[in-house]
Amino acid sequence: MCHCQGVPSVSQAPIRQNSVRAHNLALVLQTVANSADPISRASVAGATGLTRSTVSALVDDLIAGSLLTEVDPAPRTGAGRPAAGLRPAPDGPAGLGLEINVDYRAACVVDLTGTLRHRLVEAGDQRQAGALSALTRLAALARHRAEADGLTVAGAALAVPGLVAAGGVVRVAPNLGWQDITIGTELDGLPLTVDNEANLAALSELGVGELPPSFIYVSGEVGIGAGIVLDGSLYRGVRGWSGEIGHIPIDASGPLCRCGARGCLEQYAGQEAMLRAAGVTSVAELAGADLTIAGTALGTALSTVVNLLDVDTIVLGGIYAPLVARLRDAIDAEIGRRVLTGSPIRLRAATFGPDAAMRGAAGAVLQGVLNDPAGWLARS
Amino acid sequence: MCHCQGVPSVSQAPIRQNSVRAHNLALVLQTVANSADPISRASVAGATGLTRSTVSALVDDLIAGSLLTEVDPAPRTGAGRPAAGLRPAPDGPAGLGLEINVDYRAACVVDLTGTLRHRLVEAGDQRQAGALSALTRLAALARHRAEADGLTVAGAALAVPGLVAAGGVVRVAPNLGWQDITIGTELDGLPLTVDNEANLAALSELGVGELPPSFIYVSGEVGIGAGIVLDGSLYRGVRGWSGEIGHIPIDASGPLCRCGARGCLEQYAGQEAMLRAAGVTSVAELAGADLTIAGTALGTALSTVVNLLDVDTIVLGGIYAPLVARLRDAIDAEIGRRVLTGSPIRLRAATFGPDAAMRGAAGAVLQGVLNDPAGWLARS
Numbered sequence: 001m002c003h004c005q006g007v008p009s010v011s012q013a014p015i016r017q018n019s020v021r022a023h024n025l026a027l028v029l030q031t032v033a034n035s036a037d038p039i040s041r042a043s044v045a046g047a048t049g050l051t052r053s054t055v056s057a058l059v060d061d062l063i064a065g066s067l068l069t070e071v072d073p074a075p076r077t078g079a080g081r082p083a084a085g086l087r088p089a090p091d092g093p094a095g096l097g098l099e100i101n102v103d104y105r106a107a108c109v110v111d112l113t114g115t116l117r118h119r120l121v122e123a124g125d126q127r128q129a130g131a132l133s134a135l136t137r138l139a140a141l142a143r144h145r146a147e148a149d150g151l152t153v154a155g156a157a158l159a160v161p162g163l164v165a166a167g168g169v170v171r172v173a174p175n176l177g178w179q180d181i182t183i184g185t186e187l188d189g190l191p192l193t194v195d196n197e198a199n200l201a202a203l204s205e206l207g208v209g210e211l212p213p214s215f216i217y218v219s220g221e222v223g224i225g226a227g228i229v230l231d232g233s234l235y236r237g238v239r240g241w242s243g244e245i246g247h248i249p250i251d252a253s254g255p256l257c258r259c260g261a262r263g264c265l266e267q268y269a270g271q272e273a274m275l276r277a278a279g280v281t282s283v284a285e286l287a288g289a290d291l292t293i294a295g296t297a298l299g300t301a302l303s304t305v306v307n308l309l310d311v312d313t314i315v316l317g318g319i320y321a322p323l324v325a326r327l328r329d330a331i332d333a334e335i336g337r338r339v340l341t342g343s344p345i346r347l348r349a350a351t352f353g354p355d356a357a358m359r360g361a362a363g364a365v366l367q368g369v370l371n372d373p374a375g376w377l378a379r380s
Numbered sequence: 381m382c383h384c385q386g387v388p389s390v391s392q393a394p395i396r397q398n399s400v401r402a403h404n405l406a407l408v409l410q411t412v413a414n415s416a417d418p419i420s421r422a423s424v425a426g427a428t429g430l431t432r433s434t435v436s437a438l439v440d441d442l443i444a445g446s447l448l449t450e451v452d453p454a455p456r457t458g459a460g461r462p463a464a465g466l467r468p469a470p471d472g473p474a475g476l477g478l479e480i481n482v483d484y485r486a487a488c489v490v491d492l493t494g495t496l497r498h499r500l501v502e503a504g505d506q507r508q509a510g511a512l513s514a515l516t517r518l519a520a521l522a523r524h525r526a527e528a529d530g531l532t533v534a535g536a537a538l539a540v541p542g543l544v545a546a547g548g549v550v551r552v553a554p555n556l557g558w559q560d561i562t563i564g565t566e567l568d569g570l571p572l573t574v575d576n577e578a579n580l581a582a583l584s585e586l587g588v589g590e591l592p593p594s595f596i597y598v599s600g601e602v603g604i605g606a607g608i609v610l611d612g613s614l615y616r617g618v619r620g621w622s623g624e625i626g627h628i629p630i631d632a633s634g635p636l637c638r639c640g641a642r643g644c645l646e647q648y649a650g651q652e653a654m655l656r657a658a659g660v661t662s663v664a665e666l667a668g669a670d671l672t673i674a675g676t677a678l679g680t681a682l683s684t685v686v687n688l689l690d691v692d693t694i695v696l697g698g699i700y701a702p703l704v705a706r707l708r709d710a711i712d713a714e715i716g717r718r719v720l721t722g723s724p725i726r727l728r729a730a731t732f733g734p735d736a737a738m739r740g741a742a743g744a745v746l747q748g749v750l751n752d753p754a755g756w757l758a759r760s
Contacts, residue, residue, distance in 0.1 A: 163721060171721070214618055226688070230615065237690020238594055244687040244720050249680055251632045261718050300629055304684060307624040308606070310617020338641050340624050341543060341551070 021058075022374035024050060028058045029067055029088075029373045033112075038071050038085025059086060065377040066092030066152070067112065067369070088112040093154040093369045093376060094146050096190065097362030098139055099197060100126050101161050102175050102222045105135045107142040108355065110362035111151060112369070114207060118145045119355070127177050139187060154369050154376065156187050157361035159197035161223055163241045168194040171241075174258060175222040193364065197357040198243055199234055201317050201350065202227025203367075204360035206234075208351045215313040216305055217350070218245065218298070219357070220320040222271045228309070246270065248301040268297030271319055283319050287326070295327040299334025306339050317350030324349040401438075402754035404430060408438045409447055409468075409753045413492075418451050418465025439466060445757040446472030446532070447492065447749070468492040473534040473749045473756060474526050476570065477742030478519055479577060480506050481541050482555050482602045485515045487522035488735065490742035491531060492749070494587060498525045499735070507557050519567060534749050534756065536567050537741035539577035541603055543621045548574040551621075554638060555602040573744065577737040578623050579614055581697050581730065582607025583747075584740035586614075588731045595693040596685055597730070598625065598678070599737070600700040602651045608689070626650065628681040648677030651699055663699050667706070675707040679714025686719050697730030704729040 031047050032039055039047075045055045062068040069089040090113045099106045105126055109118040120142055122134070135158075143153050160183075162173025168183040183194050202217035206229060217227040224246035228235040236242055246266040247259050254263020267273050275281060278289035302314055316324050328347055335345050352359045369376050411427050412419055419427075425435045442448040449469040470493045479486045485506055489498040500522050502514070515538075523533050540563075542553025548563040563574050582597035586609060597607040604626035608615040616622055626646040627639050634643020647653050655661060658669035682694055696704050708727055715725050732739040749756050 212618070228688070230610075235610065235689075238592070238692050239690055239721070239723070241721055242688060242690040244690075247687055247718060247720060248684050249718070250629070252630065252680075253633075259718070259720060300632075304628050305688065307627055308608070308622060308685065308688065309615075310619055310622040310624075312618050338627060338629070338639070340554075340627060340639060341619070341621055343619070 040083035094151040095362035095365030096156040097358035099159040099358040109146040155191040155365040159200040159357035198225030198227040200360035201356035220318040269294040295330025299331035303338035420463035474531040475742035475745030476536040477738035479539040479738040489526040535571040535745040539580040539737035578605030578607040580740035581736035600698040649674040675710025679711035683718035
């Protein structure tokens with residue numbers, strides 16, 4: 001049986017016979033992973049259209065490969081013996097999520113059930129020489145702890161506040177002072193991907209599954225970036241450099257920005273601008289400050305994003321996450337004034353707060369396993 | 381044989397057996413339509429992976445239904461008898477493209493080969509009562525001429541300068557003074573779709589096939605709209621209201637806009653603002669005017685679009701199309717200043733100039749036939 005896109009969307013690519021098993025393994029694994037509760041083999045068959053015997057053979061392989069586990073059923077009051085339920089294995093592959101930003105580096109380990117197993121954060125200026133070596137040591141420590149738990153780290157992903165090109169090359173990360181820094185595609189023998197921090201943070205929300213299929217994730221740090229999720233997928237742009245909202249012009253006669261233009265969003269709602277406007281020295285103190293200037297600038301920029309992309313949900317992450325209640329009125333006022341359709345916009349705080357980028361990074365690794373369990377089984 | 385999306389993109393939708401013929405009819409028709417030259421049955425088989433006998437049976441049905449035609453081969457110098465070539469039929473279905481804008485209404489007929497067969501444009505203020513009735517009469521005239529040619533009009537699409545909701549309801553078209561106007565889904569017995577003019581104009585470029593898969597089409601009229609094409613498809617947004625770039629703020633202390641905000645792009649680069657700044661009364665006279673103010677504002681707004689969506693190609697349509705050479709320097713200067721990556725942006729004039737929206741409308745009708753030839757055959 002073939003599971004594929006229906007007519008009239010015509011693709012030129014036939015499914016090769018030898019990929020049918022790989023395809024169906026992914027279909028079964030994702031069906032279990034997307035189920036809120038443990039799900040029986042029969043239900044998987046029903047949901048996928050595969051026969052029960054095909055499902056059972058695939059499930060056996062997935063259990064043997066530590067991707068699925070079978071759990072005892074919940075007691076039922078009705079007649080009949082309830083079937084055992086399938087769920088993702090908590091002791092199989094894990095994703096190693098890494099982040100480097102201006103004033104901290106971090107690592108986390110997440111297992112296939114989505115549970116955070118380890119979280120390591122080190123504060124300090126990352127613009128100094130040796131920051132990448134320190135991050136590598138932190139990653140090794142996190143991996144060591146994961147392996148002590150019996151987990152197998154499937155790969156690593158690193159979030160950086162900059163524009164990333166193919167081959168793990170950071171084209172530019174202005175606030176780190178990086179230009180054309182090659183991080184590469186491997187970390188101590190693990191496959192490594194490097195990605196923009198706002199993109200990975202946006203992916204962390206996809207894993208939670210509480211948002212509509214299209215939303216904008218705004219990450220407030222020293223710089224401001226956005227992850228654009230359209231129809232359930234991250235929209236990366238032609239070169240992977242989408243979402244640079246920090247330089248949306250707010251006021252043509254405003255303060256000079258690092259980028260050379262005047263009055264960019266970052267000059268009103270970036271971390272340094274917010275601290276300066278509030279007359280405080282730490283992000284924690286912003287919780288008691290008047291944030292109208294930042295909120296108004298954010299509202300102006302987000303109105304442009306909404307007018308352009310017609311999304312109705314905006315997630316505020318990074319330093320904005322704990323400040324949503326204080327920023328909301330000013331943002332709403334600008335959106336109400338500037339968005340043509342007058343439709344309400346849902347504004348919410350990032351689910352994982354300041355951990356969003358590294359959680360999204362770990363999730364991206366695990367998504368790779370969910371997309372290609374056959375590759376995982378061949379490896380292990 | 382099944383032609384569908386490959387692993388690892390897992391879709392839950394199986395292809396139904398009874399849709400295989402419909403799927404393959406579309407595959408064959410699109411393979412011929414996408415070929416620059418007439419293409420033999422054997423080449424179609426090679427390109428699709430279908431057997432020659434399957435292709436021949438499908439081709440016979442498509443010829444009988446006036447969707448394909450067989451043409452004599454070009455003389456060849458090599459050995460062997462060259463095969464007859466297939467191309468889309470010039471005497472089968474046609475698309476009826478319609479447009480209503482502030483100061484004109486228009487209709488065109490395009491056949492399946494992409495040839496413009498009829499073009500009717502009537503100048504005049506469309507904000508008056510009776511504008512829609514006049515458009516309906518114009519549409520009937522265009523259809524009558526198409527039928528006199530032996531064409532069968534497959535459907536109609538209408539381009540409007542506004543936000544369109546389901547059921548052919550124009551939610552708001554500010555420059556026409558329309559609010560919640562129901563145009564409906566039928567025109568004299570023909571299926572009718574109503575869409576935003578910038579969206580349809582963007583589709584007209586997709587049909588030409590000279591652009592990369594992602595680009596922004598900017599339509600300059602009294603208002604300014606954009607059609608966003610990402611990865612070969614029009615991106616419509618959550619409610620179909622994407623691309624409203626006319627209200628990107630250029631200067632917070634600028635002139636008051638119709639929308640209630642200050643300093644929107646439309647106040648610098650909309651048709652009325654450009655005429656006022658140039659001190660002229662007709663669009664034709666803009667060709668001799670200094671357009672630095674409009675170009676700079678467009679460049680500022682397009683920098684935001686490029687920073688956000690990371691596209692590298694921008695098409696200027698509507699009144700901008702004949703003015704690209706005069707606008708280019710000011711646009712390029714702003715993009716050079718404001719786009720972080722410093723990568724060059726390709727800027728070009730709309731292929732169909734002021735006809736782009738109605739050409740795209742006609743093309744959308746024909747794309748419907750290409751996507752579902754089985755539906756067309758069942759109808760005729």
